[in-house]
Amino acid sequence: MMVMIYPVWAAILSAAVVLLCGPKLIPELHKLKFGQSIRQEGPKSHQIKSGTPTMGGIIIVLGILVGTLTFAHLTVEILLALLITLGYFIIGFIDDYIKVVLKRNLGLTARQKFLGQLIIALLATYLGIHYGVLDMKLWLPLLNININLGFFYYILIWLVLVGTTNAVNLTDGLDGLAAGSVAITSFVYALICLYFVKFDLAILCLSCTGALVAFLKFNKHPAQIFMGDTGSLALGGVISSVAILTHTEILLILIGGLFVIEALSVIIQVVSFHCRHGKRVFLMSPLHHHFELKGWPEVKVVRNFWLISALCGFSGLIILLLS
DSSP, rough: OOHHHHHHHHHHHHHHHHHHHHHHHHHHHHHTOOOOOOOHHHSSSGGGGGTTTOOOOHHHHHHHHHHHHHHOHHHHHHHHHHHHHHHHHHHHHHHHHHHHOOOTTTTHHHHHHHHHHHHHHHHHHHHHHHHHHHHHHSTTTTTEEEEEEEHHHHHHHHHHHHHHHHHHHHHHSSSSHHHHHHHHHHHHHHHHHHHOOOHHHHHHHHHHHHHHHHHOOOOOSSOOOHHHHHHHHHHHHHHHHHHHHTHHHHHHHTTTTTHHHHHHHHHHHHHHHHHTOOOOOSSSSSHHHHHTTOOOOOHHHHHHHHHHHHHHHHHHHHHHHHH
16 A cells, blocks of 8 residues: 555655746746747747746756655666656756757757667667567557567657657647646656556656646746657656556557657648648647637647647557557
């Protein structure tokens, strides 16, 4: 019974860390002028947000680490998940540091990000297989079939990690949107981990949920701080690592459906622009900006997208139970 309550305590502790650190970090970031630059091609209403402190992902990750390390056993699965999370945290931190501190708008180049993401994926996959927590098989929901992918398993893990982290990053465009959506997704994954009797991974997931719910106090509209790539890439790391370790990589497409939709909207927009002589499908991508330009208030877009995230997550739970 005590083991069952640990994930709840982890969520509370993670939330407490964020709530305590937030009021201290925000003024410091203001003093250091670590403010967000708003891209000129974005919605005009966002220009007022220019200068809002970013890199708030630091306190999110701190909360997740404190909650997880306090209550979870340091199993191979937990260490692997933290390796992936911290790996992407470092990539995001360097990217934000270059953009915000060194005043280089593009941050890391695409090639540098690709190399970092590839190294993390290869290292995580090798260690997971070596220590027996990954078996190079892909589970197909409903059919309940396991397919041995062999070498292609490395490619699958890289696609899951890169796809998830970048999709979460694209979703981080409105106040509270990414924080709330990932909080919902990580809560769903906590339930999945409990279903598979993976209590330590459930602690990680609920630590993530607790940290994000607390972060919304500072990140909800009008945001006092943004998570930045520091936060969004790390959060994508949490979600993707747990999906890999629970062998629900395919199910992640549905559970993280909102992030998939956001990423697809960007892909569709780019393909349409290049193949249809400059014609666009959406007023702006990612999709949340399209609804903003349609006249929806930012808060309405965020709440509706949270609802989509919840529907996707719990639909995934139903499919898991049917499988």
